[in-house]
Amino acid sequence: MNYVTIGIIAILAFLASVIFTSLEIPILRRKQAGQNIREEGPKSHYAKAGTPSMGGIAMIGAAIIGAAIGRYYSPQMGAVVIVFVLFGAIGFFDDYLKVVKKNNLGLRAYQKFGLQIIISVAFAVYMAMFSGDGTSVWIPFVNINVDFGIWYIPFIAFVLLAMTNAVNLTDGLDGLATGVTALVSLFFAIAAVTYGASSGAGVFCSALTGACLGFLVYNKNPAKVFMGDTGSLALGGGLAAAAIVMHFELLLPIAGFVYVMEALSVIIQVVSFKLTGKRVFKMAPLHHHFELSGLKEKQVVGIFWGAALIFCIIGLGIL
Template structure:
């Protein structure tokens, strides 16, 4: 627990202090947000607001993770405190790699938008290639580095709150690997797009992310305390590096919390694709290494709901020529209905909180039922 709290606190402070410094840097260079003309007219006042704030979230997360580990290693060496875990783990590093890699793709996308003052950044093919390359590397590496000959960061089995009987490995080594990589790409793309679509109002995606990553912090701690290596039994979790995964989740939640101070309405900075792609990648990565792949859809229910609104809008218009919502994603529909931006954000935060509560309830209920 010491490592989790320390890492989260470092990341939060760094994000809160570093964001205004980054804002000054961006303003000095004129790196402001481009606003689409076909969006809500109320958003035109946001034109020129600094963007690419996701770089602060990524930096604070990385510094929080590595800084906390290095401090704990020093404390442990000096015998200041008895620690059960102070080392870096492959699971934690892989999630950070996925987060930073997708954040880099988003950074290039944001930079092109800003430098050329247009709504289109990277071309769709370029963006897809970048995201896919990072996701494939993550998925392949997640099935390596075995401990005790079988415990790897990820499993080829589809998981809900733990691995199910549906295992891609049944199709053979090569077939299982290919299907797992495809499945991981679907999850990573879905989570990244979900957070990206949600990031349309001041503080909306950031606040929801705090709750979701906070939930994964609790899941990691619980899996560590009920790990098969510590508490063997029929309901234990055979998950690798659970405590360090909780540390990563705490860092992301803390950095989002610190960033939210400046991203809340009226936003002084936007996270941009740099942040939304990175957070989506971190979310999918955590779901994969904690073996809670399908549970991610419940915990991130707000992201799923907003993504579905876009799918429904596009599908309805193509099939019938009619739109279900005044505008998609869903938050803009309520804007055009006359709802104040702050009202929408707070009510969507409530929905995000309820989804997280339901997801944690399902996670715990499964453990109780298996006693």
């Protein structure tokens, strides 16, 4: 695999994503699969009510087609695609209940998280016992591999769960999660080529980059479609699984630092309110805090895209 290959795969996935999304939007409108807007959210978002959601279906299809065209098939790539699809399926059922069946609760929290745990643990067991890669984890900065032994499975499961839900939290503004994920997945595709990591996972990341960029054509502000949990859970799960297969799992919080900050802002907000009754941020996740501080949505998205680019460059420097 080389840079030309990942470029071609990304372009083909981009075209597939543009076509699939353009076909999907009218179908979602006919199904009245419109987004519900949180009443406690920024008032500027009220105008988005009814915008078609569940657009992540198109992204998932485009990414799979792009990865298949790459023809770097391997058991590890198959595992990444399975995780990608299964996390997307969880999001799909949640979205379907919310936007089609008009059940605001969707999947119960224990159902949603329980299914994520099952998939994460199953993937971790596969990596530890059946992938042939063992239980070692590469440590950045010091450039050594440490055998995690019995702690490898819970560690990998945690990485997958944390990343998936962090991407889900990032999906709150037009084009935010889509653009950030396009950059982070491109980082891992480049890393796979440059440092000889798993070719299959690298192909998947290049396809994911193209799928995100194609979806961004319709998801940028003002968004014509939202990815929903169908998209955000799939993106987080697929990206994390690919990084784990490459043994770059500890680069996720560096290249994906935007996701980390989004998740941390929610944790800090909840802990602070429960302990002191006071909120640290005007609203969590962090992107809403910037909005309520006076920045326009496009400005916030631009800042977060810029931050994602900087941390991806830092990640390449570390490698």
